[in-house]
Amino acid sequence: MTSRLIDESLFDGESGRGDGERPGAGDPPRLVGARCSACGTVVFPRQDSCPRCADGAMSVRVLPASGRVWSWTLQAFPPKPPYRTPPGGHRAYHVGYVDLGEVLVEARLAVPRAEIRIGLPVRLTTVTAYQDEDGTEVLTFAFAPDRDGGR
Amino acid sequence: MRRTDDVYVVGCGMHPFGRDESVTGMDMAERAVRGALADAGVAWEDVGYASGGSDVSGKPDTLVGRLGLTGVPFVNVQNGCATGASTVLTVANALRAGEASIGLAVGFDKHERGAFHVSASRYGLGDWYAETGMMLTTQFFALKTRRYLYEHGISERALAMVAVRAFRNGSNHPLAWRRKPLTEQEVLDSAEVSPPLTQYMFCSPGQGAAALVLALGDRAFDLCERPVRLASLALRTRRFGSFEVFSPWLPPGPHRSPSVDAAEAVFRTAGLRPADVQVAQLQDTDSGSELIHLAETGLCGHGEQEELLACGDTDPAGRIPVNTDGGCLAGGEPVGASGLRQFHEVVRQLQGRAPGVQVPGAPRVGFTHVYGAPGISACSVLTV
Ligand SMILES: [Zn+2]
Numbered sequence: 048m049t050s051r052l053i054d055e056s057l058f059d060g061e062s063g064r065g066d067g068e069r070p071g072a073g074d075p076p077r078l079v080g081a082r083c084s085a086c087g088t089v090v091f092p093r094q095d096s097c098p099r100c101a102d103g104a105m106s107v108r109v110l111p112a113s114g115r116v117w118s119w120t121l122q123a124f125p126p127k128p129p130y131r132t133p134p135g136g137h138r139a140y141h142v143g144y145v146d147l148g149e150v151l152v153e154a155r156l157a158v159p160r161a162e163i164r165i166g167l168p169v170r171l172t173t174v175t176a177y178q179d180e181d182g183t184e185v186l187t188f189a190f191a192p193d194r195d196g197g198r
Numbered sequence: 199m200r201r202t203d204d205v206y207v208v209g210c211g212m213h214p215f216g217r218d219e220s221v222t223g224m225d226m227a228e229r230a231v232r233g234a235l236a237d238a239g240v241a242w243e244d245v246g247y248a249s250g251g252s253d254v255s256g257k258p259d260t261l262v263g264r265l266g267l268t269g270v271p272f273v274n275v276q277n278g279c280a281t282g283a284s285t286v287l288t289v290a291n292a293l294r295a296g297e298a299s300i301g302l303a304v305g306f307d308k309h310e311r312g313a314f315h316v317s318a319s320r321y322g323l324g325d326w327y328a329e330t331g332m333m334l335t336t337q338f339f340a341l342k343t344r345r346y347l348y349e350h351g352i353s354e355r356a357l358a359m360v361a362v363r364a365f366r367n368g369s370n371h372p373l374a375w376r377r378k379p380l381t382e383q384e385v386l387d388s389a390e391v392s393p394p395l396t397q398y399m400f401c402s403p404g405q406g407a408a409a410l411v412l413a414l415g416d417r418a419f420d421l422c423e424r425p426v427r428l429a430s431l432a433l434r435t436r437r438f439g440s441f442e443v444f445s446p447w448l449p450p451g452p453h454r455s456p457s458v459d460a461a462e463a464v465f466r467t468a469g470l471r472p473a474d475v476q477v478a479q480l481q482d483t484d485s486g487s488e489l490i491h492l493a494e495t496g497l498c499g500h501g502e503q504e505e506l507l508a509c510g511d512t513d514p515a516g517r518i519p520v521n522t523d524g525g526c527l528a529g530g531e532p533v534g535a536s537g538l539r540q541f542h543e544v545v546r547q548l549q550g551r552a553p554g555v556q557v558p559g560a561p562r563v564g565f566t567h568v569y570g571a572p573g574i575s576a577c578s579v580l581t582v
Contacts, residue, residue: 054326080447088438091447092324099438099449118348120340120392122331129318129328142332144341144448151448153332165348176330187330 050184052076053176057092057188059109075112075173078188080150082108089150111147112171113193119143119156119163131177131185145169145190155189168193205290206418206425207580208411209238210542213306215406215529216375223255226407226535227306228264234302238411238421242266245411246298249273249288251281251305253533258304271297279481279570280433281305282537283578286410287431293414300417306407307532321444321572335483335571336400338443340392343486347394350501352489354394358385359507360485361399361527367514368528371554373539375404376528399485404530408538410545424549426564429579430467434460436573443571456575457567461495464565468579472496475579476561477547478518479540481569482525492520495567495577514555522547523554537576540566548582 052058058076080091085103091110097103125137141156141163156163157174169190176187211233213226221229227250235242242265250258250272259272271292277284282305289301316335318328327333347354362382368374380398388397418425434456436442441453465471478497482488493500497518506512512520523529523543526536544564546552564580 053330054324056324057326088449089447118341118345120337120344120394121390122334122337122392123390126328126331126334129325130331130333131329140331142337142341144345146450149450151450153446153448155330155332165345176326187326 048182048184050186051179053185053187075171075188077112078110078152078171080108080110081105091150091152110150110152114145114147114169114190116156116158116163116165116167116169116190117144117146117151118165119158121160133175134178155187157189157191162192202415203294204415205293205412205428206414206422207428207541207545208413208418208422208425209234209236209240210411210545211235211237211409212373212539212542213407214373214375215404215532215535215539217405223252223306223308223405223407224261224264226308226405227252227258227261227304227409230306230407230409231261231265231302231304234409234411238413240300240411240421243268244300245270245302247271247289247292247301249275249285249301249303251275251277251285251534253278253281253307255306255308255534258306261304278574279533279568280537280574280576281534282408282539282541283431283433283566283568283576285538286412286428286541286578287433287576289412290428290431293412299414301412302409303412303538304407304409305534305536305538307534308405309403309532311403316444323444323446327444327446332446333444334392335443336392336395339400339484339486340395342441342490343484344394346486346490352501352504354386355382356489356504356507357394357399357485358382359504360482360488361385363507363512364482364521364524364527365398367522367554368524371523371528373553374524374528375530376524395484395486401483401526401529401531404532406529406532406535406539408535408542410538410541424582426545426548427581429470429581430464431576431578432460432463432467433576434463434574440573442573455494455569456573457491457494457569457577460575460577461567464577464579465496468581470563470579474563475518475565476559477522477544477557477564478520479525479544479566480520481567482521482527483531485527487569488520488525491567491569495565497565514557519557522552522557537566537568540568541578541580544580548580
């Protein structure tokens with residue numbers, strides 16, 4: 048089965064996907080934002096100007112792959128389009144903000160209800176968002192429990 | 199104390215909130231305007247300046263076709279949840295600038311059922327954001343509430359108490375939509391939408407209209423036995439670091455809301471403190487939002503909300519009565535009308551003629567607060 052990333056601009060093209068290797072195999076591709084050279088603000092996704100100051104130049108910033116759950120909730124009911132229902136239909140999913148230190152990133156959380164809590168160590172992964180008409184799996188970023196984290 | 203450049207509310211009118219398929223947004227607006235004019239004892243021809251707002255239900259200035267083609271200047275406003283406050287600001291500034299001595303502000307809306315529809319590109323976001331199921335206002339309110347409860351040691355029961363008070367106040371109010379009181383357990387046991395928020399902790403898009411007649415200085419006292427002074431009104435947009443809806447990222451914090459800026463500005467201008475407020479309206483899109491806004495506006499300290507609610511301090515007979523008409527939770531959220539509903543309720547309370555439960559002890563200082571996407575807030579202080 049083939050797969051693709053939902054939006055290449057969110058990810059670092061160098062990480063996690065050598066030639067011929069499908070994304071999701073091995074380490075997941077890292078998220079990429081931008082950092083302001085003047086005030087140090089880190090944004091995601093990347094953008095060309097700083098939302099905080101007028102002085103800086105924005106440069107590409109590969110974001111940390113692990114962090115902690117900062118807040119979380121559940122999406123109980125199926126959202127309206129343009130939400131794309133995953134293969135097999137809507138199942139309630141968790142979303143939240145993950146504290147990566149320099150920035151909080153909003154993401155799907157692949158964490159079971161029994162485990163989910165503010166402060167939980169999590170690590171970057173990918174989940175299937177939906178399928179293209181030709182059956183290609185469309186992957187988006189998510190965070191899952193970091194079994195080695197919490198130190 | 200009369201000052202010639204002060205602006206007063208001298209009349210108010212409202213079309214009941216809720217669902218009524220037999221009327222359009224414009225029908226409701228016309229009824230609210232005629233109600234406000236009658237309440238003020240003036241004719242449409244006396245209105246020298248007007249402003250109206252609606253999110254989805256038409257061009258407000260076309261109301262002149264129904265009310266009379268007097269040539270009156272009429273400014274349309276579309277400013278999200280701050281639409282109502284923006285119409286009042288527009289009219290008040292025009293009166294102070296000498297454009298007219300009597301003005302009218304009107305807001306109305308009639309929304310479709312179900313969650314508000316949003317598009318990613320309209321908010322400058324990529325399609326992925328909506329396609330992956332992250333572009334929902336309900337999630338935002340839940341995420342903000344979850345973090346707030348955690349940081350300030352507040353239990354989920356406090357969220358239910360907010361809803362219970364809203365529906366109790368609504369049940370006593372002839373203009374409210376939801377008139378059935380609910381118990382804490384019923385609120386907590388209602389359908390899980392996005393925890394910690396359940397179905398009955400959220401307001402629904404609805405319909406309604408409200409209007410105010412404003413007058414300048416001595417003219418106000420000629421028209422009205424008990425004019426309500428617009429002591430201050432401030433509108434603010436977000437600054438860096440506020441935690442807003444549809445944010446794929448946030449800075450590490452602290453996260454300061456435009457509500458803090460708007461509230462500080464109105465209290466400073468009015469020369470009053472939050473502790474002076476005797477009747478308040480706070481944006482309660484959901485129970486969590488009201489909890490947060492109680493502290494952001496300075497009406498209580500962060501983390502004090504649960505005790506305040508448990509003691510009944512926010513009830514009509516309490517120390518700081520909040521949303522005495524049931525707010526958005528009981529009234530629904532017609533975006534263009536909600537802000538003016540708040541003015542309507544506070545004005546009537548200060549005049550001692552509340553449509554629902556009257557705050558006892560002749561309150562003299564009122565407060566209104568709205569907050570909306572993407573990071574706007576408007577507050578006002580009203581006095582008699
Ligand atoms: Zn900067």
